[in-house]
Amino acid sequence: MTRTPPxxxxxxxxxxxxxxxxxxxxxxxxxxxxxxxxxxxxxxGIVAGAAAALSVDSSFAARRAQVHAVTAVLTDDAARTPPxxxxxxxxxxxxxxxxxxxxxxxxxxxAKVYPGAPAGSRLTVWTDxxxxxxxxxPSTAEATLQSALTGVLAAASAGVAVWTGGWVVRTWRMxxxxxxxxxxxxxxxxxxxxxxxxxx
Numbered sequence: 224m225t226r227t228p229p230x231x232x233x234x235x236x237x238x239x240x241x242x243x244x245x246x247x248x249x250x251x252x253x254x255x256x257x258x259x260x261x262x263x264x265x266x267x268g269i270v271a272g273a274a275a276a277l278s279v280d281s282s283f284a285a286r287r288a289q290v291h292a293v294t295a296v297l298t299d300d301a302a303r304t305p306p307x308x309x310x311x312x313x314x315x316x317x318x319x320x321x322x323x324x325x326x327x328x329x330x331x332x333x334a335k336v337y338p339g340a341p342a343g344s345r346l347t348v349w350t351d352x353x354x355x356x357x358x359x360x361p362s363t364a365e366a367t368l369q370s371a372l373t374g375v376l377a378a379a380s381a382g383v384a385v386w387t388g389g390w391v392v393r394t395w396r397m398x399x400x401x402x403x404x405x406x407x408x409x410x411x412x413x414x415x416x417x418x419x420x421x422x423x
Contacts, residue, residue, distance in 0.1 A: 268381050
C-alpha cells in the first residue's frame with residue numbers, strides 16, 4: 224500500500240501565485256496587496272530612517288559649528304562640598320569663571336567644577352557667537368548614536384504606518400470577498416440542497 228506524500232509547506236504557502244482550480248481573482252488581488260505592502264514597508268522605512276538620521280546629524284553639525292571651546296579660569300576657590308538637596312546631582316559645584324574671547328573682551332559666568340578646585344584652575348567652556356556660555360555640543364560618538372536611534376525609530380514608525388494601511392485594505396478586501404461568497408451561497412445554496420436531497 225502506497226501513501227501519497229503530503230503537499231509541501233512551500234506549495235501551500237504560495238498557492239495564491241500558482242494556477243489551481245481553487246484560486247479566484249480576489250485571491251490574486253490579495254496576494255498582490257500583501258506583496259505591495261511589505262515592499263512599501265521596506266522602501267518607506269529605509270527612506271524615512273535615512274532622512275531622519277541625516278536630519279538629526281545635520282542639526283548636530285550645525286550646533287557644533289555655532290559654538291566653540293575656550294579656556295576659562297576660576298576666579299575664586301570652589302566650594303569643597305556640593306550642596307545637599309534633591310534632584311540631579313553630578314557631584315560638582317557651581318563657581319564663577321572668567322575667559323577672554325577672540326576679540327579680546329573679557330567675560331564671566333558660572334560653570335560647574337569639581338569641589339575644592341582652587342582659584343586659577345583652568346577648564347574648558349563652550350560659548351556661542353555672542354560670547355555667551357552654552358552647554359557643550361554632543362560628541363561625535365553621541366551624535367552618531369542619536370542619529371542612528373532616531374533613524375531606527377523613524378523607520379519603524381513609517382513601516383508600521385504603511386503596514387497598518389495595507390492591513391486595512393486587505394481586511395476590507397476580505398470582508399468584501401466574504402460578502403460576495405455569502406451572496407453567491409444565497410443563490411446557489413437552494414439548488415445545492417435540492418441536488419443533495421435527490422430533488423430535481
